[in-house]
Amino acid sequence: MVKSFKDHHALILTAQNGNDGYVLRYFAPSIGIDEDLATGSAQCSLAPYWLSLLSSTSLKVRQLSSEGGYFQVERKGNEHILLTANTVLAGVATVD
Secondary structure, three states, X not given: OHHHOOOOOOEEEEEEXXXXXXXXXXXXXXXXXXXXXXXXXXXXXHHHHHHHHOOOOEEEEEXXXXXXXXXXXXXXXXXXXXXXXXXXXXXXXOOO
């Protein structure tokens, strides 16, 4: 069903997660991404909305993909959001 949204760049589903955060899933099949594992760019739209709705300056974010993505978003002034990501480096080839 999500693949039928070809007229849009992406579909983001989000919901409140307790009093201090939100969760999301991110789908962009029109650009070849069935489901993104961890989408920092989605926070540009979601963070201002959730920070305002929850009357907070800092929130925990969890992306509910198969790998899971974990972020912290923090309001920095009127026009800036600080995004911190918890990352794991996997599948990196080394050169001898």
